[in-house]
Amino acid sequence: MDCGDPPPHISGMTLHTATLEIEGMTCGACVAHVEKALKSAPGVRDARVNLATERAELDLAPEANLAALAQRVEEEGYPARRQTFEIGVGGMSCGACVAHVEKALKKVPGVLSATANLANNRATVEVLAGAVDYATLAAAIRAEDYEPSPVENAEPLETREKEAARLKRDFWLAAAGAVPVVALEMGAHMSHDFASAPHATLGHQTPMFLAAALTTFVLAGPGRRFFKLGFGSLRRGAPDMNALVALGAGAAYLYSLLATFAPNILPEGARHSYFESAAAIVAFILLGRWLEARAKGRAAQAIAALGALQPKIAHVRRETGAIDLPVEEVRVGDLVEIRPGEPIPVDGVVVEGASHVDEALMTGESLPVAKKPGDPLIGGAVNSAGFLLMRAEKVGAGTALAGIIRLVEGAQGAKLPIQALADKVTAIFVPTVLGIAALTFALWMIFGPEPALSLALVNAVSVLIIACPCAMGLATPAALMTGTGRGAQLGILFRRGDALQTLAGVKTVAFDKTGTLTEGKPxxxxxxxxxxxxxxxxxxxxxxxxxxxxxxxxxxxxxxxxxxxxxxxxxxxxxxxxxxxxxxxxxxxxxxxxxxxxxxxxxxxxxxxxxxxxxxxxxxxxxxxxxxxxxxxxxxxxDPLRPSSAQAVATLKKLGVDVAMLTGDRAATANAIAAQAGVSEVFAGLKPEGKVEILQNLSLRGPVAFAGDGVNDAPALAAADVGLAMGTGSEIARASAEVVLVGADPVKAAQAVALSRATLRNIKQNLFWAFGYNVVLVPVAMGALYPWNGTLLNPALGAAAMACSSLFVLANALRLRSFAS
CATH class of the missing domain: 3.40.1110.10 (Calcium-transporting ATPase, cytoplasmic domain N)
Known part of the structure; x- marks a missing residue:
């Protein structure tokens, strides 16, 4: 199954797609900045940036330069993630060989540097992660008549795990510094005895100096990233969430330094320190980032699980016998031995032997399928007790499993129409927050009671910290990523992410009869x-x-x-x-x-x-x-009805969806099958163009989905608002549909509708929380409750609330991992 899409054309120009993995994005404003920077670069026709996957999907003209694009986003403060490949190179014997290998590798788009070592017969290649894979590098080496072999290739999930580990370490360091400061400062407000104990033991100044030293450690150590990225974004005139944290924590810190070391500069009533706020802000936000990184990793596990199905080694038959080669090195036409109990490494056909193969991953067939010479084999399926010799027909990115992974990654990286509102808001959100913070400071300075300066600072910092747009930026991609990943596990593959939103709103699902509702084996x-x-x-x-x-x-x-x-x-x-x-x-x-x-x-x-x-x-x-x-x-x-067809129809009706059947068969036959399936609306005797006409009429009620599997269903699949192609059907049918249902079970059509609705509902919940959180708490942070009950929001509590908002969104999205039906 070739699940890839052909490259788009614009005015006769063939575009190619590329992927950049980008670090440092923390909110919707970051996404907007990166997209703007990429879209304005030469050769970029379109750019789609996803916060949850931390990727930019690019449509590029031939003149585009990936390295220059990476440099461009780095100048904006968002470095493109890099990856290093260690590749064994056989056949090098002199300095000229080294130069040839290096030159060949440097010509590959996305390669940043390449060095070959004659002593250990290895090449070290630094690439833009996501833009270049091992197979491309190996092909470039092989074109120079040298023999490549993989040495090390870190997986994206491993990169996420390393990032989560770094954030975990930094959080605990920040917590170790912040807890004593918070205890000293907040304890003084809670207990007179606790407040007097440190001063009695250490003196009046020492506790303040200790708080200053610990807070300096927190901000300069684990919190340094916020200032580096935040002030960089301010210099570029494109402030992001890091800028809010840097300004908020930095203002509290500097004010506290003045109150501690130069108190005479401040009015007598305003000589308060807020070290605990500055330190706690950094600790809470690092905690949120760490937990976010872990949640993103869990959301990405669907793709990681699919990738894990790909074997690492293939037993390739050569003249001297079978040798073990990395699966990346298998070529079309190779004869591959598959021993009992082993997974099938690539797609191909049986040339010798007989066995049963578990293909549940690809077809949904629960029972192992008998295989004999001439039968196809799918990479990732598992051989049972027999020995098979296969001829490789599709390898690397051409395998069905690789196609499924591309489908899932493409859907996860898509943007839904519902995200347009969030994008518009986040694009102006951070500058607006800076304006609100400045207004808050001014209002408290003008109208606030004494100490006005201190109160103005606290409330302005609270606004900066609590109004982080992280939750808004994560609301849609986190749910989309988890929902489409769960769909892949259920055998529901969204070829386009926006199809998920359209499918959630369908009013009618129309089924083809033969091969869809029926067995298709008359x-x-x-x-x-x-x-x-x-x-x-x-x-x-x-x-x-x-x-x-x-x-x-x-x-x-x-x-x-x-x-x-x-x-x-x-x-x-x-x-x-x-x-x-x-x-x-x-x-x-x-x-x-x-x-x-x-x-x-x-x-x-x-x-x-x-x-x-x-x-x-x-x-x-x-x-x-x-x-x-x-x-x-x-x-x-x-042609008997599939056992699950009646269940599929009943489930759709429970979801409030009308069900119709479209077929070229005679009315009497169609009505008999429809009665067995529970379908009340039947259109029979239709030619392919007749199905299109019926779908157009049905669409007057609302969006229509069509499920089919044959070549003659392709026009209807393309004409429907959402085409659902059965995975056992023709290649043309799958190419015409927005959603591929792995296997032949029509219940998956009902599951697809239910999953899309659950995902869209999840997105709406996330957006409601993200917007509602800011609408409610920003006025509180400004001090709106102070005239009534004297309540002011501590900046440290604002940081905790901000972290909780992002975690709520991610936790809510992760609920989709348990979706069943």
Whole structure:
């Protein structure tokens, strides 16, 4: 299954896509700054930045330079994550070899530096993470006739885990410094005895000096990142969340230094220190960042789990026998041995041996599937007890598993229409907060009681700290990332992220019949012929239908083979979409198809037509055979309903979704199947263009989804608001759909609707919390409650509340990991 999309075209120009992994983004304002910087760069046609995945997806013209783009975002204060590959290089023997390898690697877009070492036969390559993979680097080395081999390749999840570990360390360091300061300062407010004890033991000045020293350690050590990034964003005129923290904590710290070491500069009533606020702000925000990093890692585990299914080693057969090679080194055409109990490394076909293979990952089939020579194998599936020798046909990024991972990553990196509001707000949010903080300071200085300066500072700092837009920036991508990841685990693959929002609002789901609601494996159950024998009729029909891929055509051919009939040669084959097929066989004009096809050919037989009506009323599908313009036989096929079809229909109805069935089959057959499935709205006798017309009419009620699997379903899948392609169907069907349902279970269509609704509901909850939190608490931070009950918000508590808002959003999003139906 090739799940990738073709590169877009603009005015005849072919664009290529690239990915940058970007560090330092902490809120929606950061996302807006990075997108603005990238979109204004030469060669960038579009840029989509995702806070949850920390990635920028770029559409680039040929002249674009990835290294320059990385430099551009670094100048904005958001460094592009880099990755180092250690690659073994065989065949180097002199300095010229080293120069050739280095030159070849440096030509690869996204490579920042490359050095080769003749002593250890290795090349060290620094690349932009996400933009270059091992296979590309290996191909560049191999093109110079050297042999690459992987030495080390850190996984993205490992990078996230390292970042979480760094944040954990920094939080505990900040907490170690902040707790004594908070105890000294806050304890004095809570207990007179506690307040007097340090002064009695250490003197009046020593506790203050100790608080200053500890706070300096917290801000200069673990809190240094906020000042470095925050003041950098201020210099660029694009303040972000780090700027709010730096200004808030920095102002409290500097004010406290004055109150401690130069108190005469301040009015007598304003000589208060706020070291505890500055230290606690940094500690609380680092705690929030650490927990966020852990939550992001959990949200990304769906992709990591998919990647873990890919084996690391393949047993590749060479002239001297089987050798173990890294799976990245398997080439198309290689013969690969798969031993009992081992996973299949790449996609291919069996050339020797027999076994059963567990393909539940890709097809949803719970039972192992028998495999023999000629049968396809899917990378990531698991061999059972037998030995298999396979020929590799798709490797690396071309495998079905790699395609699924690309689908999930693409969907997770998408932006939903609902996020547009959050993007607009966060783009202006931080400058607005700075203005509100300045206004707060001015109002308290003008109208506040004494000590006005101290109160003005506390409230201004509280506004800066509590109004962080982190939760707004995470609200949509965190839920989308988790929801699409859970969908991948359930076999629901969103090819486009925005399809999730559209699917959540569908009013009608229309199903194709054959192969979607039914098994798609019909069998010939009845045959009646006139003026020729049954075998003669079947041989003629099978000869013509052997050129067709229709399920009923395959059933005819299989029935002829089962009877041991020889099929004559066919000439002048023609396919009539939605009607049937025609050809010349032995000088006779043969047509096989629907009753409508027979009518168009004026090939009538009242007896056969009556027989077809009876059979169709029993749920059978019927084809006619015409010889030289005369109807001479009718074939009846039974295609049983899938066991889960009725459940899928019932579930959709419980969700308040109308269900319809669209089919090219006769009305009597369609109605019989619909009755078994519980579908009340049936449209039968449709050609492919007829299905499109029906979908357009159904869309007048609201958005429509269509689920199908065949080549003839492609127009309907493309025309529907959301196309749901069954994973066992044709490549064309999957390419035309927005959502791929792995396997053949129609219940997945209902699950997809339920999951999309749960995800969208989660997003709305997150956005409501994120906006509501700021709407309610910013006025409190400004001191709105002070005239009524004397309440002011301590900046340290504001930092804790800010951290909690982001954690609430992430925790709420992670609830989607337990979605069941």
């Amino acid at each position: 069998q010939l159950t009845a045959l009646r012929a006139e003026n020729l024998s049954d075998d003669e009729a079947l041989a003629l029909a099978a000869a013509v239908e052997s050129r067709s891929e229709h399920p009923l055509a395959r059933a005819l051919v299989e029935a002829a083979h089962a009877r041991g009939l020889a099929t004559p040669d066919v000439e002048n084959f023609a396919y009539q979409p939605g009607l049937g097929v025609a050809a010349t066989v032995g000088g006779k004009k043969i047509a096989v198809g629907s009753g409508e096809f027979m009518a168009a050919l004026s090939a009538h037989s009242p007896a056969l037509e009556a027989e077809a009506e009876v059979l169709a009323g029993q749920g059978a599908s019927c084809f006619f055979l015409a010889v030289d313009g005369r109807a001479t036989a009718v074939f009846a096929f039974s």
